Amino acid sequence: MRELTYTAAAREALAEQMAIDPTIFVVGEGIGPRGGNFMTTAGLYDLYGPMRLRDTPIAERGFIGLCTGAAMTGSRPVVDFMFLDFILDGMGELINQVAKIQYMSDGRLKMPIVLRGSIGVGGSAATHHSGNYYSIFAHIPGFKVVLPSTPYDAKGLFKTALRGNDPVMFLEHKLLLNTKGPVPEEDYEIPFGQARIARAGGKGCRATVVALASMVRKTLEACDQLAKDGIDIEVIDPRTVAPLDTDTILESLHKTGRLLIVDETFAPCGIGAEIAAQAVDRALDDLDAPVKRLNGAFAPTPYSPPLEAAMIPNATTIEAAIRDLLAE
Amino acid sequence: MTQTTDKLSKDQLLSLYRTMAVIRRTEEQLARAHQAGLIHGACHTYVGEEAVATGVCANLRTDDAVFSTHRGHGHALAKGVSPAALMAELFGRATGVSRGRGGSMHLFAPEVGMMGTSGIVGPCILQAAGAGYSFKLLNTDRVGVAFFGDGASNNGAFHEGLNMASIWKLPVLFICENNLYATEISINQSAGNPNVAERAVAYNIPGVQVDGNDVLKVYEAAREATLRARSGAGPTLIECRTYRTRAHAEGMRDAGYRSAEEVDAWKARDPLKLLAAQLPAADVAAIEAEVKAQVDAAYDFARNSPYPDPATATTHVFAD
Structure with a gap:
């Protein structure tokens, strides 16, 4: 294609x-x-x-x-x-x-x-x-x-x-x-409220990571690293946050037992908080560990490259967050 | 009395009077209903300003689009909403013009080109410009109309809306109802230049100031502006000098910011009386009797209408 x-x-x-x-x-x-x-x-x-x-x-x-x-x-x-x-x-x-x-x-x-x-x-x-x-x-x-x-x-x-x-x-x-x-040349639509499984986990998959926007690519990079150690992760890209396809997320959680949300923007009152609340509300019995969030820092965005880089998750910090989740 | 009188037939003059009478008698009934506890929320009446909505809307077709303010009962009635649907809305009933979702400040009747009133000051100016953009894009000769007060003329929406309408020559009427007070703040305290029409110069569009209590003057200015808009020549700003003779909202105190003499002077220039003076008394009396019956029936209809089903409280957030 x-x-x-x-x-x-x-x-x-x-x-x-x-x-x-x-x-x-x-x-x-x-x-x-x-x-x-x-x-x-x-x-x-x-x-x-x-x-x-x-x-x-x-x-x-x-x-x-x-x-x-x-x-x-x-x-x-x-x-x-x-x-x-x-x-x-x-x-x-x-x-x-x-x-x-x-x-x-x-x-x-x-x-x-x-x-x-x-x-x-x-x-x-x-x-x-x-x-x-x-x-x-x-x-x-x-x-x-x-x-x-x-x-x-x-x-x-x-x-x-x-x-x-x-x-x-x-x-x-x-x-x-x-x-x-x-990208296909033909006409197609993608319905809102339908998440994409960006990386499908196998039978031994031990965690679900929901990633948003540019964090999807960075999370996939982190998962490539983890795969080298034999760690299998399922990655879900909601694609739309309103409506939010929590069914797909919770189906994955049911399989893996662990959930991390990676979101570049602020944690308080954010999409990760909403997903965590729904997981606790609807799938408490599926959780083998607390739901974790990895977010950008709660501050305006600075200009200087090292300051800017310090604000948001990257493949290394995502990998570490997944390892921490697995250790819970 | 004026040149315009000669141009309009007796039937047209009686029709203008009838519209003003429908607005006045409906508002008076709403004021009584508010005192009786039938209105659950706010109620901003249009008493004293009837000539503006009447004179402008007499030039409009059903498919022209009106965007209005928190003081929008008169605009809705002049554009074709029935007193029954308006009253039922303020009484919170399922038969209301917005099916009980809006009350006094959120009146929607797109089937007659009443595209909404708003509890926020300013947006109607921009939305009317947008209707003008649509009508031009879709190759129609429909027009967009914004009714707004002197308060909105000091809001950024006024500047942005008039500027865009000017540069793109949009078919829009900007009708400023200058009733001299933004709630209780005088225009002399809130505008560097209280002559709103003069600001049209800044946008390179026509700006006219008319006596907003003389329905014939309003009609004539709006007629020219409507013809201009339909012909593709662009927008017009019309400042109608008028006065709200009741309080800002029903149940509010109405003292300390204007004098009794000022209110009395404007009441002496009541827009219904000014027009009635030019009409046969018997015709006026006949219209008043007819309107009273209509408003009484509307009141009974509204009072006896059902409340909306609570199960519908969250419908229509989305179309799809």
Whole structure:
């Protein structure tokens, strides 16, 4: 199968869906002729022109609100934030309007809006260009929150986002954007709320690791190391954190008896806390050890490379966390 | 009295009066219902400002989209929501316009182009611009309309919304209902330039200030703005100078921030009286009787409607 980068895979999904759905338009800063800071819309302006590839003023709250009204009146806006950190200027529009209007209108209005942007720590982007924020959105009824970790998933999940009728946060970790992987040329969708088993454990598998976004790759690296010592681990990538496929996680836990959640962002009130709570609530008898979390440090993101590296898990710290879990 | 009067037929004038009377008598009934304990939450009435919603919405089609504020009963009624559905909503009933999910500040009736009122000041400006964007993208001649107060004109949404509507020539009417107070803070205390219409210059769009208690002046300004929007020429800002004669919300004290003389002066310029003075008294009386019967029936309907089924409390969070 041909290989594409993560960004090219998502762009292919957008291009294909824009070709068949004239109600889709994209807004953002530099997404027109420039093709997007991360090449998210490269080549599309020449095909679809300014009404559908709309360069905006630097007015995040404004264009989120504008796209809210557009989604209520028959269009399908895609908001490209470049860096997701910029979404924070529009939190009121998102949480009070976008997330609530379908409910408040008793389902008579739809809110088909896709909000995409790069997330994550890396590249000395520093604290205003390194946020993750998905736990915040997963906490709010009304959002679907998608975290693709492979080019294949990026295309399939983006197709689902563009064809649905709900607000979707489509979050692309910046360290994944240029990674390559197999992507089918044909059309396909990946349903939300369906985790992927990124590494299947065998019969003697002794632990389940749930990893999110760029942590999936780092966890797989750690598992390669552990395999050299004959340690077999199952790795699960939820792919969407709202809805969250806890069934797949708990099925794995039932088999392995141990659970670790590896998440680059903050631990308090996070996705790992939610998974741990559900494991205790629904699968206490399956647990041979306490549920463990490995998270990024609870602090803003620093610039200097050694400081930045100290903030987040890596293959070595993940490997150590798994060994600690097995020793429990 | 005005040039506009000559352009409108007697039936059109009576229709404007009828809409204002429906708003006024419904609001008065809601105020009584609030005192009687039938309204469970907030109730912000539109009494004194009826000419604005009436004059603007008389230019709109059902498929034009209105986005409104916390003081939105008048906009909903003028856009085609029935007094019965409005009252039932405030009474928390399943037959309410938002099926009991919203109350006074969250009125949704997309089937008549009432796209929502909001408990947050500002978003309606941006959403109306977005409706304008949709209507342009979809090659229709529909328009988006934002009703908002002087308070919202000092919010960032005003700047961002008007700027985007201007640069993309969106078919939008920005209707500022300047009733001089943001809750109880005077516009003179909260705006460097209290003449909201003058700010249109900053966005290179037309800005007009009209007497918001004269429904014919509002109608005429909105007519021009609507034609302009439908023709593709872009948005217009209309500042309607008006006044809320009741308290900010029912049950609130209404003292200390404005004088009785000021309130009386505005009551003397009651928008219903101003129009009635130009109409045959018998016609006005007939409309008032008809509206009273409608509002009485709406009240009975609302009071006797069932509450929503608690089993539906979490439906429609998502479409898919």
